[in-house]
Amino acid sequence: MTDEVWNTERLHDHFAQSLRVSEMYYDSKTEHQRLKVFQNGTFGRVLTLDDVVQTTEGDNFIYHEMLTHVPILAHGAAKRVLIIGGGDGGIAREVLKHASVEHVTMVEIDAGVVDFSKEYLPTLSQGAFDDARLNLVINDGAVFMKETDDKFDVIIVDSTDPIGPGEVLFTDTFYGHAARVLTEDGIIVTQNGVPFMQGDELTNTMRAFQALFQDATCYLATIPTYVGGPMALGWGSHSTKARNVDLATLEARFVAANLTPDYYTPEVQKAAFALPGYVKKLFP
């Protein structure tokens, strides 16, 4: 009997992903979900919530760079950013690399994920939680969005999948309040699943975004541990201006931001919005 231990993610009915556990660092339940961190020979430390891979040391850069630099550089003058979810700190890390960003509100439902990620996954947040610009709010993102009177230039929804506590972040009500709190040229981007496996998630979000925003689409990035092909990142904006910024302008903003990403480039940004047929077919 092998002594191998594997963590199997059963996010989908007929397709699972298993990661070999070389060392289990933490496995316990918070008030909201079961939290695990373990070491994997390929991806380094892995964070799962209810056994679903949330992020890994090895490939998180792709997702975190594409969910932050794309809207912030497209906007060009984002000062106030709202993060919904993001408990591991990876999104906050990348947002705070933009010196132009003056204030970040991060609304995370589970303090356990934050406390725990600081201790077991410090390479994810890299000190972001200590940045004076960051205001961490422990609350349900849907409640915050409904109640806030603040305005934001960029909203980043870095949530779990629409099961459990994350479900409310995929509703028309949540999106409607997001549209209300966005500034005139504001942009919302969302973790919208892997369309080959979770097409109905994208269809649902795009239906809501088409009703709320002048510009409603998605862009793609391929993250190895979000299995089943490229992930869709939802995009909604009250103006088409941001998405159509020309490459030269994006490049100038990228240089001025003095970023050193390993996935994001201005060319990748432009190309990410070119959608294959099977993804476009998911749009209402």
Ligand code: SAM
């Ligand atoms: N990158 C990951 C993905 O694509 O699945 C998401 C990572 S991040 C850990 C997801 C975060 O969303 C978790 O910290 C979870 O606690 C948080 N979350 C889930 N539902 C939430 C809600 N209703 N309000 C705020 N945060 C929520």
